[in-house]
Amino acid sequence: MSFLSYLISGISLGSVYALIALGYTMVYGIAKMLNFAHGDVIMVGGFIVFSFVSTLGLNPLFSVLLAVVLCALLGVLIERIAYKPLRSATSLAVLITAIGVSYFLQNVALLIFGSSAKSFKSVVPIGEIHIGTELVISGETVVTIAVSLVIMVALTLFVNRTKTGKAMLAVSEDKGAAQLMGINVNKTISITFAIGSALAAVAGVLLCSAYPSLKPTTGAMPGIKAFTAAVFGGIGSIPGAMIGGVLLGVIENLSKAYLSSQMSDGIVFSVLILVLLIKPTGLLGKKINKKV
Numbered sequence: 001m002s003f004l005s006y007l008i009s010g011i012s013l014g015s016v017y018a019l020i021a022l023g024y025t026m027v028y029g030i031a032k033m034l035n036f037a038h039g040d041v042i043m044v045g046g047f048i049v050f051s052f053v054s055t056l057g058l059n060p061l062f063s064v065l066l067a068v069v070l071c072a073l074l075g076v077l078i079e080r081i082a083y084k085p086l087r088s089a090t091s092l093a094v095l096i097t098a099i100g101v102s103y104f105l106q107n108v109a110l111l112i113f114g115s116s117a118k119s120f121k122s123v124v125p126i127g128e129i130h131i132g133t134e135l136v137i138s139g140e141t142v143v144t145i146a147v148s149l150v151i152m153v154a155l156t157l158f159v160n161r162t163k164t165g166k167a168m169l170a171v172s173e174d175k176g177a178a179q180l181m182g183i184n185v186n187k188t189i190s191i192t193f194a195i196g197s198a199l200a201a202v203a204g205v206l207l208c209s210a211y212p213s214l215k216p217t218t219g220a221m222p223g224i225k226a227f228t229a230a231v232f233g234g235i236g237s238i239p240g241a242m243i244g245g246v247l248l249g250v251i252e253n254l255s256k257a258y259l260s261s262q263m264s265d266g267i268v269f270s271v272l273i274l275v276l277l278i279k280p281t282g283l284l285g286k287k288i289n290k291k292v
Contacts, residue, residue, distance in 0.1 A: 002134055006257045007250060012141040012210065014249020015148035019203035020226030021233070021241035022155065023196025029236035030172045030192045033083055033094050037101035038200055039223015045071045045201030046208045046218060047109060050120055060123035067201045075197025076190050083193075084186070102220075109216035122209040140210040147206065151199065152242050159238065168192060172236070225252075225265075228272050234282030243283060248272075 020042060027035045045067045052063035082101050086094050126139030159165035170178040171188045179185050200219075207222060208214050225248060233244025251271055255264040275283065 005135055005137075006253050008137055008141060010250035010253030011246055012144045012249070013253055014229075014246035015144050016203050016207045016210075016245075017222065017226045017229045017248050018148055018242045018245025019151065019199050019206070020222060021230040021245045022151075022238060023199050024227050024230040025233075025235050025238060025241040026168075026192050026196050028230070030168050031079075031083070031189045033086075034091075034098065034227075035078075035083070035193070035196070036095065036098035036223070036227070037078060037082075037105060038196065039219040039221075039226065040102050040105040041071050041074060041197045041200040042204035042207065042219035042222060043109060043214070043216060044074060044105060044219075045204035046120065046214045047113060047118075048201070049123065049205050049208075050118055050214055053121060053123070054118075060121075060125075064123055064202070064205050067205065068198045071201035072194040072198040075193040075195075075200075078197075079190055079193040084189075106216045106220075113216065115215065117213045117215040120208040120212040120214045122212060123205060124209050138210070140206070144206045144210065147202065148242070151202070152238070155195075156238055164188070164191060225268065228269065231282055232272050232275060234284040237282070237284040240282055240284035 020038065023038050023041075024035065027033055027038070048067040048070055049060070049063045052058040052066060053060050058066075078101055082097050083094065086097060122140060124139045124143045126143060128139060129137045129142060131137065159168060167178070167183045167188050168191070170181065170183055171185055175185050178188075203222075203226075204219065208218070226245065229244035229248040230241050231244070232248060233240030233242070235241075248268060252264050252268050255267040259267060
């Protein structure tokens with residue numbers, strides 16, 4: 001396989017990380033919370049589509065739409081039950097709660113579906129694309145990159161052009177001032193969790209379509225890598241999450257191809273450490289000065 005094939009596959013994998021990272025960066029940017037259960041929503045989205053397509057025989061596209069809606073509702077439910085009571089709690093309390101929610105989702109999936117990996121049938125209707133004699137690009141790769149770009153543009157326009165998006169920006173700047181201006185802070189944060197969880201569902205379906213295996217821990221490592229991508233790009237920045245995700249995917253894929261498949265994760269996290277040593281706020285993150 002040529003360098004170009006590895007590069008394109010890395011961009012595709014990075015696009016999945018970017019979709020997940022967008023959820024992390026939106027929740028942190030607006031609610032100032034790190035939702036470490038976000039990676040498990042990927043797994044939930046995958047199992048929803050798996051159940052609807054394999055068990056009930058529903059249309060794959062319709063199943064994906066149902067998964068997006070159900071995961072968005074799950075995100076709102078998680079925020080209301082687990083995180084809303086902790087708005088004024090310490091970061092450690094939120095972190096412990098997030099880990100608890102993560103294990104809860106994994107164990108519910110374990111009880112329902114068992115521990116064995118399920119074979120996930122790809123929902124992408126496009127076949128392989130041949131360019132020249134050597135370069136072959138899978139339909140999953142093309143769809144993943146295209147969907148990620150469309151979502152990135154749509155999300156940017158939503159945040160900057162719509163009333164709800166501007167409310168999100170106001171809440172991220174100052175919750176108290178936003179509330180005084182008539183913005184419903186609770187509703188805005190719930191919408192943020194819903195959007196992030198919906199994106200996680202899309203990412204889960206694309207990930208399982210490209211790597212057709214699904215089990216209760218499927219979202220754990222992609223979730224950690226997506227959080228790394230969000231920090232890499234500058235957590236709180238939507239373009240930063242996209243850039244960080246793509247770069248992370250490319251570094252991981254090229255590391256597997258040319259250095260060591262066993263050491264690829266270590267190389268990815270080493271690059272993150274190096275970037276943060278040079279620029280602690282990430283690639284597109286901004287330094288925030290606080291008055292004391």
